[in-house]
Amino acid sequence: MCLGVPAQIKEIVDMDNQMAMVDLSGVSRAVNIACVLSDTNSAETLIGQWVLVHVGFALSVVDEEEAYKTLKILDEIGELYATMEDLKQGEK
Amino acid sequence: MKYVDEFRDPKQAKKILLEIDKLCTEIVLPEDRPIQIMEVCGGHTHSIFRYGLNQLLPKKLEFVHGPGCPVCVLPRSVVDNCIRIAENEDVIFTTFGDAMRVPGSEKSLLDLKADGRDIRMVYSPLDAMTIAQNNPDKRVVFFGLGFETTMPSTALSIMQAKKLGVDNFYLFCNHITIIPTIKAVLDSPGMRIDGFLGPGHVSLIIGTKPYHFIADEYQKPLVAAGFEPLDILQSVWMILKQLKNGEAKVENQYKRLVNDNGNASALSPIAEVFELREFFEWRGLGSINHSGVKINDKYRQYDAEAVFKLKEVTVTDPDVCQCGEVLKGVLKPWQCKVFGKECTPEIPLGALMVSTEGACSAHYSYGQNIDLINQKL
Ligand code: SF4
Numbered sequence: 001m002c003l004g005v006p007a008q009i010k011e012i013v014d015m016d017n018q019m020a021m022v023d024l025s026g027v028s029r030a031v032n033i034a035c036v037l038s039d040t041n042s043a044e045t046l047i048g049q050w051v052l053v054h055v056g057f058a059l060s061v062v063d064e065e066e067a068y069k070t071l072k073i074l075d076e077i078g079e080l081y082a083t084m085e086d087l088k089q090g091e092k
Numbered sequence: 093m094k095y096v097d098e099f100r101d102p103k104q105a106k107k108i109l110l111e112i113d114k115l116c117t118e119i120v121l122p123e124d125r126p127i128q129i130m131e132v133c134g135g136h137t138h139s140i141f142r143y144g145l146n147q148l149l150p151k152k153l154e155f156v157h158g159p160g161c162p163v164c165v166l167p168r169s170v171v172d173n174c175i176r177i178a179e180n181e182d183v184i185f186t187t188f189g190d191a192m193r194v195p196g197s198e199k200s201l202l203d204l205k206a207d208g209r210d211i212r213m214v215y216s217p218l219d220a221m222t223i224a225q226n227n228p229d230k231r232v233v234f235f236g237l238g239f240e241t242t243m244p245s246t247a248l249s250i251m252q253a254k255k256l257g258v259d260n261f262y263l264f265c266n267h268i269t270i271i272p273t274i275k276a277v278l279d280s281p282g283m284r285i286d287g288f289l290g291p292g293h294v295s296l297i298i299g300t301k302p303y304h305f306i307a308d309e310y311q312k313p314l315v316a317a318g319f320e321p322l323d324i325l326q327s328v329w330m331i332l333k334q335l336k337n338g339e340a341k342v343e344n345q346y347k348r349l350v351n352d353n354g355n356a357s358a359l360s361p362i363a364e365v366f367e368l369r370e371f372f373e374w375r376g377l378g379s380i381n382h383s384g385v386k387i388n389d390k391y392r393q394y395d396a397e398a399v400f401k402l403k404e405v406t407v408t409d410p411d412v413c414q415c416g417e418v419l420k421g422v423l424k425p426w427q428c429k430v431f432g433k434e435c436t437p438e439i440p441l442g443a444l445m446v447s448t449e450g451a452c453s454a455h456y457s458y459g460q461n462i463d464l465i466n467q468k469l
Contacts, residue, residue, distance in 0.1 A: 003135045003319060004241075004293055006094045017252065032218060035244050035358040050094040052296070052349055055188070056216025057245040059358060060296045060349045067095045067348035074326055077108050 004054035006062060009033070012043045020046065022053060032057045095348060099320030108325045109148055115332040116150045121286070126154045128284055129331055130421060132274060133239075133291035134161025134449025135319050141448075141458040143321040149328070156421035157451035159273055159377060160291055162238045163190045164443045164450040165419070167375045168407040170266055171196030177233050177264060177400050178209050184227060186220035187235040189213045190447045195440060197407050217249035217263075224253070224261035233396050237266045240362070241293040243385070247361035250387070250394050264396035265386050268372060270294050271302050272383040278310050280420050287331035289324065290316035292346045297362075299354030303342045311340040318346040365391050373406060375443050376416030415442040418451055425452040432456060 007022040007029075018034045020043075036051055036058045037043065051058035119127060131137055137157045140146055146155055159165050171194050178185035178201065185201070192202045192213065205211040210230075214220045217234050224232035236246040246263060253261045270291060277283065290303060295316040303314050313334040317327035327345040334341060344350055365387060372384030387395040396402070409415060412430050417423040425431055425444065435441035437453045444450035448457060 003138070006096065008094070032245075032248060034248050034361070035355060038357050052293070054241060054293065055245050056218050057248065059241070059244070059293070060351075060355060062094055063348050067098075070326070070345070070347060071098055074104055074108070074322055077111055077326070077329060 004052040004059060006050050007031070007053045007058075008050050009046050009048065009058070011047060015043060020058070022051070022058070024053065029053075029056075035059050036061050096320060099318065099322040101322065105148075105321055105325055108322070108329055112153070112325065112329050112332060113150050115329065115336055116152045119332065119335050125284070126152050127286050127332070127335065128154050128156050128421070129287050129289060129328060130156040130158045130277070130285045131289040131317075131324075132158040132160040132270070132277075133289070133294065134164065134447065135293065136289055136291070136317065136324065137161065137451060137454050138449045139319050139321065139324060141454040143324075144458070145321060145324060153328070153332075156285060157418075157425075157454070158277065158288075158421075159374070159419050160239065160270070160294075161444070161447055161449040161451075162242075162268060163194055163447045164415075165268070165374045165377065166191070166194055166237065166266065166443055167373045168195070168197050168409065169373065171200065172198075172407060173402045174201055174235055174264065175199060175204055176402065177396060178204055178211055180231070180400075182229070182231055183210070184223060184230050184232045185209070185211045185235070186214045186223060186232060187211070188215075188237070190449075191235055191237060193440060194443050194446050217246050218252065221249050221253050221258060221261050224258050225256070228260060231260050231262060231399075233262045233264055233400075235266070236263050237268075239268055239270050239291065239294045240297040241291075243267050243362045243366065244297065244358040247365040250365050250391055251361060253394060254391070259393065261394060262396040262399055263387060263394050264400075265366070267366070267385050268374075268383055269368075269385065270298070272380050273374075273377075274303075274306065276377060276380045276383070277420065278306065278312070282422060283420070285312065285421065286335060287312055288314040289327055289331070290314045290342075292316060292318050292323070292350065295344075295346065295350045295354075297355055297358045300342050300344050300350065300352045301354070307340040307342050313340050313343070315343045315345050316350050318349070375409065376413075376419045378416075410441065413442040415444050415452075418444055425455040428452070 007024040010021045050062040220234040315327040315330045366385035367388040369384040371379045414428040440446045444452040
């Protein structure tokens with residue numbers, strides 16, 4: 001029910017009704033962008049951005065920088081283990 | 093798709109699982125009881141089973157599947173009211189697919205559709221509004237349900253109907269709010285949850301600040317989590333770290349989408365169209381104060397409840413159903429007397445068996461605990 005899918009905004013088709021076309025895994029679909037418009041995100045700046053789409057509405061813009069940071073943390077969590085594996089390898 | 097594959101990397105998952113294993117051995121709870129983490133959101137339940145995460149995680153760590161599957165907590169009386177509305181000859185009843193098979197007292201919406209009534213599954217409430225535009229001689233009712241994630245969409249669709257002068261469009265509003273729900277879980281007797289996986293997509297609307305009372309007043313950690321396997325594993329790891337250090341904080345793992353302050357552009361249509369209900373009746377959990385919203389006076393003409401003069405009646409589940417106990421984490425799904433017998437995803441008796449986000453259906457469909465199921469059969 002609450003799951004959404006990431007999609008990329010391609011073009012604004014109806015500014016009056018705040019509708020944009022997105023690419024949803026290769027399928028074009030019109031979605032409402034009222035929830036991702038703000039002082040910092042005008043319709044123009046949204047084009048090309050990735051958003052989370054839920055029941056026909058873009059609910060949030062994917063923050064690339066934060067995504068990158070999270071992936072980096074994930075990498076670091078594994079690092080300790082990787083070092084231990086290296087040590088084990090060395091012992092052999 | 094952006095940031096989907098990256099968060100499904102099995103190599104990375106393996107490493108985090110080892111870290112989780114290690115943390116689990118370091119956390120010792122009284123009487124050697126298992127560490128219980130509640131995933132509040134049904135979307136997480138679905139992911140956990142779909143990727144078999146519960147089988148990968150140490151035995152000492154248990155997921156308790158929370159009440160965050162909106163379809164699962166729909167009381168029979170609401171389904172009965174849907175049927176009452178949809179039975180009108182001039183009504184086209186529209187709903188998300190998930191709600192079609194939820195059993196009412198006598199029938200489900202799917203049964204009524206089979207009887208020939210005009211009931212349509214839609215992808216979006218905006219699609220329902222378009223159906224209203226295209227059928228001016230019909231009354232088109234949209235069955236609105238879900239937590240804060242779905243509220244902005246329904247609110248914006250109503251606002252759009254008003255803007256375009258579509259006056260044959262109505263909302264049967266059964267939206268529910270997350271905070272009173274979590275509070276009800278925390279206050280329920282026998283509650284032993286050690287930490288919470290916070291609902292990711294509810295959080296992108298409301299932010300993470302509203303959860304602070306969970307850490308401050310109940311001393312439980314909560315981590316707002318994404319839905320990919322690595323999101324969930326990382327969040328579990330974050331909760332365990334807190335438990336090990338004796339901390340209780342609200343943390344945000346899903347920063348690529350969730351802002352701590354929430355989304356103001358999504359909150360404003362909610363405030364424009366809805367107001368809190370005194371209380372809302374939940375299947376299995378009973379009545380929870382201020383846990384639901386209804387349409388406010390300004391938008392009253394779109395309110396199906398007023399237009400169709402619906403009565404609020406309580407209809408209890410059949411005695412054999414143990415959905416309430418399962419929802420609160422007191423019973424495991426397969427411990428319910430009718431699990432896999434009278435109650436299956438094909439013929440659900442309780443709502444937890446209806447959607448793959450429901451604990452019972454997830455257990456059943458993904459072959460979970462096959463041994464135990466076999467023992468029971
Ligand atoms: S098996 Fe069916 S009746 Fe029992 S708790 Fe699950 S959904 Fe409810």
